[in-house]
Amino acid sequence: MSEAARRPLLRTALLAAAGLVLLLLPLATTPLLLDLGCQVLLACIGALSLMLLTGFAGQVSLGHAGLLAAGAFTVGILVKEATAPFWVTLPAAAIAGALLGLLFGLPSLRLRALYLAVSSLALHFIVIYLGGEYETLRGLSTGIMVDPPRLFGHELYGGRAWYILLLVVAMAVLLACRNLVRSRTGRAWAAIRAHETVAAALGIAVARHKLLAFVISSAFTALAGGLFAYYRGFVSIEAFSLYLSIQYVAMIIIGGMGSLGGAILGALFVTLFPYGIEAALSTLPHADRYAGAMFASNYAAFGLVMIFFLVFEPQGLIGLWRRWRPASAKAGRP
């Protein structure tokens, strides 16, 4: 921070350059790369909101996929039943997420870490159960189709438009998270994470701040779920397995707990990882012979990477990044 304060010009220039590159990327790439970019950005929004809850407020959740599903189904159902436009559905998704967050934040007032993680599992099962009921009752067994949203009379479709939109939303979420973390609320969260009893003794309203973390994080997550529904053009319960929750937990571990930059790195890594393994395996001789083993190898490798980071690099990618940065840049940092 001190470096940034001393050299505001450099920092602004860097940020501007970063923004420009990110904005211009769509002009230079293929639709496929844009699709990957969009997937990464969606994962970023989800990972940032989970980081807020777990990495900053210290509340563990295994119900992340359930919240994403809740947002996606809110959008799907509103589009299907009321052909609602996106400026109704997306806020509705965020509100649904916030309400669920409030409901499932309540156990956090009594429960700690592991027990809390378990109660968030219940959230997942309940949301998926309700979603499945809706799909079955309405006869939508292959999922709910969602038409692309319309903005000023234009259909929002295709990689470029979505890339820009998701980039803007991801940036907004990043900024919101950054401001929250630096605010009084963020400091209260840090105190609660460090020691709840001490935080209470210091006069911090523990219950209120915990619930706030759940509400904000869940609202962002459900928003990401709603965006997913629009981007993919459909919603179905199969897209939100427990494994997805684990992937998000892995993102914040691999990225590095307690760092927003870490959440972004983790989202990037976990999203692109399977493609990397696939590419690595396909360079082996007789690649098609192993094709059947691809998924299993991918799965196993993902488990290994998770274990690797937990055992050998608890600081995550952001820790590696900080260590590898040139000494000159590090010098100004506290």
Added chain:
Amino acid sequence: MGNNGENVMQKSILSSLAVCALLVAVPAQAADEYAVGLSGAITGPVAGTYAPAVEALRLYIDKVNAAGGVNGHPIHLIVQDDQGQPSMGATNAKKLLGQDNLLLLLNTSLSSTYAPMIAESQRAGVPLLFAASVCPKEVYPPAQPTLFCTTAFASQFDSRATLAFVKEKSGTSINLGLAAMSIPLSRGEIDYAEGLAGEMGMKAVDKEIVPPAAPDYTPFATKLQQASPDWVYSWAPWVTEVKTLEALRKLGWEGNYIGWGHIETEGELARLKDGKFYAIGANALFSDRLPVQQDITATATAANSTYAANLMTEGWIAGMVVEAALKQAGWPATPEKVLAAMSHLKVDTKGLRGGPLEWTADNHFRTRQYYRVYRWNPASNGIEVVKDWTAYEVH
């Protein structure tokens, strides 16, 4: 920490995009080939159902190419794995449709991958064929112009044929038990069967919906048994069909059980050796020993395939259809020409199905669906046909 987030994001996105560019490049095909793309669940939790079909399709296309191709040009089949995941299916569709002159797209995966693939293929104007994956309702008349399906099972028709068979065996004054897995597709079909049974005058006495990972099927079977059904019908993934049956038998229930004959049927009938377990299906089992089945067996053996030949019928039929469509489209082909060919197509299935597979302008499922019922005959210690091909007109 947070303030270098943008920095990190920029650098990492740049570097990873560069990596991706290398990773996802698909080999370009030569200009004198028919390009066909496929996205399928070749690996992953549901691969057992789909991977053998993809393998069979690949073997069939190889065979066609070895014999000189179609209209003198080879077929280039580009296969991508989606593990049954919607996001990967969408990515594959983008990847495949980004090819030059892709003529036809195939889906051999879970229904959750349909929506993105349908949307992408329709925008590109390329026909999409569902092969070995559940036929979506858009292929039934009135069909959407670019969607087609060759898969054996068909919701509603299957239950109609099943209940007609049950009626033929035991009449309509019977108690019928129903079993589904708690996935929307299976539940929807069993709900339909429940209504249909009522219309036919049968009494649907109980309906059990079992979660995918139940430690014990006995509690569900107990409730079914207490309703004392004469017949139990299950249309679900194979595990649910068979475990429900096994749990019922352990409880001492001795009634008739009928389930949809998935690709596992042949081996499982022999394992269970249950004379009152009927498997209804649309594909011929290898106990028929047709010439085409011997051909499949020989091809699979020669290629040293990991899958048994009797799992390959579904993919072989898809291969026959792809070949016929390309042949009729001529050379050089465009997606429009292939689409026109597929909209009026009749393919001889050589006994793998009860009759030819025929598509018309508004029917992209098939004009006639044929069913057969098999069971294990304890007396002869072998699989036997209980009811031969029965045709259902599809309007």
Added chain:
Amino acid sequence: MQLAVNIVVLAATYALIACGYVLIYRVSRVLNLAHGELMMVGAYLLVTVASASALPPLLAVGLAAALSLGVGVLVHLFLMRRLTGQPALAAVLTTIGLGILLRGLVVLLWSAEQQHPAQSLGLANPPITLFGGGRISTLSLALVLTTGAVYGGLFAFLRFSRWGIRMRAAGQNPLLAAQRGINLNGIYAVAWGLSTFTGSVAGILIALDSGLDTTMATIGLKAFPVALVGGLDSLLGSLLGALIVATAEVVLIQYVDPLLSDVVPFLILMAVLLARPWGLFGSREELDRV
């Protein structure tokens, strides 16, 4: 009557799986979320033993269970030992990673196809009619009896054997135990071995009764609320928790809606956690340690 039999069988299944969670948690305060996967590995070991040797069924089951004990010990030696001193959460997340790794390895080594070890062992599973007309398959009966034997053995082991007493001591106060010369690593290794052993016995018996595929790991996860309802550090609690959850599940399938059976264990768990966060039989001070 059949209803009672179903409840007992399901409760025995849950209890046999759940005691594995308790064994590890009691001594090392680690929640092992890879328990379902380890139990699946045990069942797959039986598949290998059955196909690689011509052992009689009972010996094959014994050998597979013994191998699974080794697997548990190895997990501790090569993985969990490295995490001593780190926050409990890191250890729990590591077990999630281990679970994913094991799932991948199982598919690589044994394929995703449905396996029927009972068939390859030539094991018959005839149903037995009990007093009152209830029916139970031979292997389900074996499962109930095994659960009884395992719990009896564990109570005796923890109460009377030297290692058992050391395990309890290590669980109650690791620092003091270490100072008194108790080898904590040895204790933890024994706990991991025993836990994987009991889980694998459950997995093996389920696989023999109704076949085996990768959904086995999910069954392990379903037994997890059972351990929490009873209290994560109480064996008696997991027995009672199993009975409560199994009763609720079977009764709901029978009289309300079979669809609820997946959600119910978690709803019971929520209710118990809100009223008594430390579980029905757990110790209260545990809460602050997690």
